[in-house]
Amino acid sequence: MRILLFAKRNTKEVLRDPINFFFGLGFPLVLLVLLSIINASIPPEANNPMFTIENLAPGLAMFGTVFMALFAGMLLSKDRTTSFLMRLFTSPMTPKDFIIGYTLPMLALVLPQATITFLAAGIWGLEITANLLPAIIVTTITSLLFIGLGLLAGSLMNDKAVGGLCGAVLTNVAGWLSGVFIPLDLIGGVFKKLANILPFYHSVQGIKTVLGGNISDSLPHLLIVMAYTVAVFLLAVIAFRRKMSGGKA
Amino acid sequence: MNAITMTNLTKKYGDFLAVDDLNLTIGQGELFALLGVNGAGKTTTIKMLSCLIKPTGGDAVLLGNSINTQPQAVKKLINISPQETAVAANLSVSENLELTAGLYGQNKKSARQRAEEVINQFGLEGMQKKKAKHFSSGMQRRLSLAMALITDPQILFLDEPTLGLDVLARRELWASIRALKGKVTIILTTHYLEEIEALSDRVGVMSKGKLTAIGTVAELREQTGTSKLEDAFVILAGGRV
Numbered sequence: 360m361r362i363l364l365f366a367k368r369n370t371k372e373v374l375r376d377p378i379n380f381f382f383g384l385g386f387p388l389v390l391l392v393l394l395s396i397i398n399a400s401i402p403p404e405a406n407n408p409m410f411t412i413e414n415l416a417p418g419l420a421m422f423g424t425v426f427m428a429l430f431a432g433m434l435l436s437k438d439r440t441t442s443f444l445m446r447l448f449t450s451p452m453t454p455k456d457f458i459i460g461y462t463l464p465m466l467a468l469v470l471p472q473a474t475i476t477f478l479a480a481g482i483w484g485l486e487i488t489a490n491l492l493p494a495i496i497v498t499t500i501t502s503l504l505f506i507g508l509g510l511l512a513g514s515l516m517n518d519k520a521v522g523g524l525c526g527a528v529l530t531n532v533a534g535w536l537s538g539v540f541i542p543l544d545l546i547g548g549v550f551k552k553l554a555n556i557l558p559f560y561h562s563v564q565g566i567k568t569v570l571g572g573n574i575s576d577s578l579p580h581l582l583i584v585m586a587y588t589v590a591v592f593l594l595a596v597i598a599f600r601r602k603m604s605g606g607k608a
Numbered sequence: 609m610n611a612i613t614m615t616n617l618t619k620k621y622g623d624f625l626a627v628d629d630l631n632l633t634i635g636q637g638e639l640f641a642l643l644g645v646n647g648a649g650k651t652t653t654i655k656m657l658s659c660l661i662k663p664t665g666g667d668a669v670l671l672g673n674s675i676n677t678q679p680q681a682v683k684k685l686i687n688i689s690p691q692e693t694a695v696a697a698n699l700s701v702s703e704n705l706e707l708t709a710g711l712y713g714q715n716k717k718s719a720r721q722r723a724e725e726v727i728n729q730f731g732l733e734g735m736q737k738k739k740a741k742h743f744s745s746g747m748q749r750r751l752s753l754a755m756a757l758i759t760d761p762q763i764l765f766l767d768e769p770t771l772g773l774d775v776l777a778r779r780e781l782w783a784s785i786r787a788l789k790g791k792v793t794i795i796l797t798t799h800y801l802e803e804i805e806a807l808s809d810r811v812g813v814m815s816k817g818k819l820t821a822i823g824t825v826a827e828l829r830e831q832t833g834t835s836k837l838e839d840a841f842v843i844l845a846g847g848r849v
């Protein structure tokens with residue numbers, strides 16, 4: 360009950376900021392249109408499948424969820440600096456209430472975001488099949504990584520730092536190393552190795568394989584993402600609990 | 609049973625003793641004022657009692673529950689108006705109030721009803737739908753106080769509650785606090801001595817983390833041989849008249 364009340368408040372807080380709407384829903388769509396136009400101008404004899412809609416749709420679905428790190432992190436960080444959270448720390452709310460209460464609204468945002476991205480991709484030629492629903496669910500699951508990163512950053516840093524780290528650094532790192540915008544095979548070397556070690560590329564591959572109907576092929580990728588997610592959430596919970604018992608919200 | 613019993617309550621920040629071996633008992637329904645210059649340790653004491661920070665040493669028992677071993681039980685009984693105004697900026701007055709009530713376990717209906725009551729009590733009528741961030745700081749303060757009272761706490765901590773309130777709002781808050789006297793145990797800090805004379809049953813003077821004097825306003829005046837509380841305070845807080 361407490362969790363749901365708090366989650367409802369957090370949802371309101373995020374949705375009442377119009378900038379969040381733009382980044383949450385609009386930005387993936389803008390990229391979708393832009394990159395599709397680029398794709399259309401690549402001559403077929405170049406044989407470059409990079410920006411075909413089957414690659415773009417899962418890539419942008421994942422990329423959209425990067426902004427959940429920004430939303431979650433900013434919200435938590437602002438709550439800390441306005442001492443609203445300090446007040447809640449004296450209430451019967453437990454660390455679990457807080458963490459789940461911050462996480463649920465972000466998941467609730469990812470669902471429509473991913474749905475809209477895929478449906479828009481449908482307009483640009485993505486074949487809409489029964490695999491859409493599992494793909495949306497997998498996108499939601501992989502978004503937990505970013506929500507956790509946001510909560511970790513929000514527990515440790517002020518909102519300006521969170522904005523810089525989650526808004527600028529993380530979007531770029533996750534974007535470039537996801538293989539969505541540049542072909543990893545073409546670049547190869549350290550860059551490709553790094554992309555393979557980090558979870559972002561695997562998030563996209565997980566979504567892409569499920570969208571293509573190969574659930575079993577997606578599992579190795581998703582396992583890597585989940586391992587990172589668990590680790591990040593553990594760190595976030597530790598950081599949050601420390602703030603909570605330190606009184607310096 | 610006493611409402612609050614502090615035994616050797618101590619808080620150190622590194623080597624710095626913010627609260628030094630506090631021993632103090634506060635009766636049920638009593639309004640106890642904590643007085644002291646900036647940095648004396650008032651807020652730190654309140655933070656320990658409201659389970660925001662852990663004591664470095666000692667303990668406090670609130671209505672039978674230890675802040676060290678039963679913080680969750682303590683939290684259900686208390687509420688606080690922090691020294692810094694604490695409201696959710698993007699929520700309206702009603703939403704802030706109903707959220708707070710709900711987090712302390714009130715159902716929707718009771719939360720809504722109590723919200724109406726404290727809205728009247730704190731002169732927030734007609735602003736239920738307005739978002740907290742569009743308020744003046746004094747209005748935010750009132751909302752912050754209303755959020756402390758909506759949960760019907762048995763023990764209430766008011767850390768400089770009238771800071772930033774206009775004269776009328778201050779008088780109204782005094783009236784609200786008086787209405788709670790005898791029912792709710794209140795620890796109040798303030799730098800306004802007339803507030804203490806108007807409201808408190810007993811006063812504790814803190815200086816450099818230590819409790820240097822305790823008694824009624826009359827007793828403190830007597831003890832220091834002064835006729836004004838302000839003069840008594842200056843002596844007890846370590847200054848000179």
Ligand SMILES: Nc1ncnc2c1ncn2[C@@H]1O[C@H](COP(=O)(O)OP(=O)(O)OP(=O)(O)O)[C@@H](O)[C@H]1O
Pocket residue numbers: 607621624626644645646647648649650651652653691
């Ligand atoms: N987190 C902290 N880390 C280090 N020192 C702290 C911390 N919090 C408070 N202090 C120190 O502890 C002392 C007591 O602070 P406290 O806030 O309790 O004072 P106060 O009596 O409430 O003062 P004021 O009237 O200004 O509100 C101060 O010297 C303060 O600098």
Ligand SMILES: [Mg+2]
Pocket residue numbers: 650651652691767
């Ligand atoms: Mg203080």
